Amino acid sequence: MILSLKNTFxxxxxxxxxxxxxxxxxxxxxxxxxxxLKQCYYIGYKSLPLVAITGFIMxxxxxLQSRPTLVKFGAESWLPGMVALSLIxxxxxxxxxxxxxGKISSGIGAELGSMKVTEQIDAMEVSAINPYNYLVxxxxxxxxxxxxxxxxxxxxxxxxxxxVGINIHGDVNFYRYLTQIIQSLEFLDVIPATIKTFFFxxxxxxxxxxxxxxxxxxxxxxxxxxxxxxxxASLSIFIIDMVAVQITDLFF
Amino acid sequence: MIKxxxxxxxxxxxxxxxxxxxxxxxxxxxxxxNTILKGVNLTVNKGxxxxxxxxxxxxxxxxxxxxxxxxxxxxxxxxxxxENVLNLSKEELNKIRVKIGFLFQSGALYDSMxxxxxLAFTLRAHRRDxxxxxxENEVAxxxxxxxxxxxxxxxxxxxxxxxxxxIGLARTLILKPEIILYDEPTTGLDTITSKEISExxxxxxxxxxxxxxxxxHDMACAKMTADRxxxxxxxxxxxxxxxxxxxxxxxxxxxxxxx
Numbered sequence: 001m002i003l004s005l006k007n008t009f010x011x012x013x014x015x016x017x018x019x020x021x022x023x024x025x026x027x028x029x030x031x032x033x034x035x036x037l038k039q040c041y042y043i044g045y046k047s048l049p050l051v052a053i054t055g056f057i058m059x060x061x062x063x064l065q066s067r068p069t070l071v072k073f074g075a076e077s078w079l080p081g082m083v084a085l086s087l088i089x090x091x092x093x094x095x096x097x098x099x100x101x102g103k104i105s106s107g108i109g110a111e112l113g114s115m116k117v118t119e120q121i122d123a124m125e126v127s128a129i130n131p132y133n134y135l136v137x138x139x140x141x142x143x144x145x146x147x148x149x150x151x152x153x154x155x156x157x158x159x160x161x162x163x164v165g166i167n168i169h170g171d172v173n174f175y176r177y178l179t180q181i182i183q184s185l186e187f188l189d190v191i192p193a194t195i196k197t198f199f200f201x202x203x204x205x206x207x208x209x210x211x212x213x214x215x216x217x218x219x220x221x222x223x224x225x226x227x228x229x230x231x232x233a234s235l236s237i238f239i240i241d242m243v244a245v246q247i248t249d250l251f252f
Numbered sequence: 253m254i255k256x257x258x259x260x261x262x263x264x265x266x267x268x269x270x271x272x273x274x275x276x277x278x279x280x281x282x283x284x285x286n287t288i289l290k291g292v293n294l295t296v297n298k299g300x301x302x303x304x305x306x307x308x309x310x311x312x313x314x315x316x317x318x319x320x321x322x323x324x325x326x327x328x329x330x331x332x333x334x335e336n337v338l339n340l341s342k343e344e345l346n347k348i349r350v351k352i353g354f355l356f357q358s359g360a361l362y363d364s365m366x367x368x369x370x371l372a373f374t375l376r377a378h379r380r381d382x383x384x385x386x387x388e389n390e391v392a393x394x395x396x397x398x399x400x401x402x403x404x405x406x407x408x409x410x411x412x413x414x415x416x417x418x419i420g421l422a423r424t425l426i427l428k429p430e431i432i433l434y435d436e437p438t439t440g441l442d443t444i445t446s447k448e449i450s451e452x453x454x455x456x457x458x459x460x461x462x463x464x465x466x467x468x469h470d471m472a473c474a475k476m477t478a479d480r481x482x483x484x485x486x487x488x489x490x491x492x493x494x495x496x497x498x499x500x501x502x503x504x505x506x507x508x509x510x511x
Contacts, residue, residue: 021503030377030380090452111364114363115362116365118358118363119356119357119358119360119477119482120360120361120362120363122317122322122356122360123356123360123361123362123420123423124355125321125426126320126349126352126354127321127322127349127350127374127376127377127423128346128347128349128350128377128378129374
């Protein structure tokens with residue numbers, strides 16, 4: 001019990017040092033622009049279909065589930081605004097981040113883990129190439145920038161899903177639907193939600209890299225690194241979300 | 253022919269020996285009580301090929317990984333080109349690393365890159381002044397030197413074990429190292445391919461004037477490549493000599509390697 005607690009604190013300590021190193025190394029040349037763009041392509045562009053499908057379903061289901069209650073109170077006209085607010089403030093960022101944790105964090109964990117056990121990271125090290133700079137900085141940076149973009153994309157697709165949901169039971173003009181959404185939104189709904197997505201992205205990338213980079217020798221550890229990356233990244237998303245909501249509540 | 257050439261070189265070296273790697277009293281323990289190295293002392297002279305023999309887990313790979321700073325020893329001194337690598341900063345260590353090639357047991361090729369990219373990536377990291385054409389020429393030359401010019405567009409997954417090691421060697425050679433550390437270069441290969449790799453090691457030594465440490469269990473490889481052999485046992489150097497000397501060693505355990 002004490003040993004396991006000690007290991008947990010050791011892990012947190014090591015992860016903190018690893019995470020802190022990013023802020024130092026990100027400013028140190030060489031800047032691996034090509035690798036960064038490649039990671040943006042894999043993390044961002046390749047995740048678009050998955051994010052689009054889930055975003056659409058989120059919007060559609062949320063509308064269909066909320067409608068009966070609002071109809072009871074005669075507040076059906078609030079449906080577009082309510083759906084958009086729920087999506088933008090909470091559901092799209094968290095669900096998209098969770099999808100990214102499953103797809104991206106595990107992918108990075110498995111990729112770096114297998115590079116570690118097949119001595120590819122050691123090969124970089126002995127060739128005097130900084131593996132942290134080439135592998136970790138590029139991936140964390142790409143995640144930090146791509147996850148917010150994916151969340152915006154999920155917001156947009158979710159709103160379209162909501163429009164489809166509303167039109168299953170009624171006939172609403174798309175222009176009117178959008179006008180209602182824009183009227184119900186404020187900058188304060190969008191800004192805190194956007195800020196937290198950068199943190200989601202950073203932690204998804206960082207945890208995937210940390211788990212992969214520290215995989216012990218043996219192929220078994222590759223699977224363990226990928227699995228552990230998903231679990232830890234998902235948990236961290238909920239924790240960041242809780243903290244972000246508390247902070248937003250204090251200031252706005 | 254190669255053997256004769258090797259003997260001539262060894263004799264000429266006896267007159268003037270400049271240590272290029274010196275290890276003194278190297279200790280390494282993993283975990284609480286898994287002591288691997290208990291005071292290893294060795295010297296590699298300029299232009300010399302030193303073979304290290306020993307049972308699996310005796311600390312051969314740990315020793316060469318300590319030389320390039322992949323593993324930090326608990327105690328001891330490692331001097332490469334006259335500098336104690338254990339006291340160097342990261343930047344200073346990297347300058348030394350560029351002059352040391354390391355061939356991993358598996359080749360350790362970057363899976364996501366083609367053969368061309370594997371070599372070009374390493375070269376570009378250190379020679380940012382080179383244009384694309386110059387990089388391409390260097391890559392072609394390095395592949396030519398290991399006899400695999402045709403494999404330039406292949407991915408590592410399309411290569412056989414022997415080819416992976418050759419490409420790994422080409423990637424090492426592209427930086428023109430003065431020292432090459434071979435970690436079991438012939439393990440897992442058939443006899444013919446093992447012989448080809450051993451010949452390649454000799455060829456590189458003669459053409460590029462490198463010094464090497466070769467870790468192997470393959471006695472045919474040791475016989476072909478070794479100027480001197482050291483046998484590691486229980487964390488210390490147990491025996492040392494030429495192939496012929498150790499073959500007739502009084503210690504039965506040492507002789508058992510040669511049977």
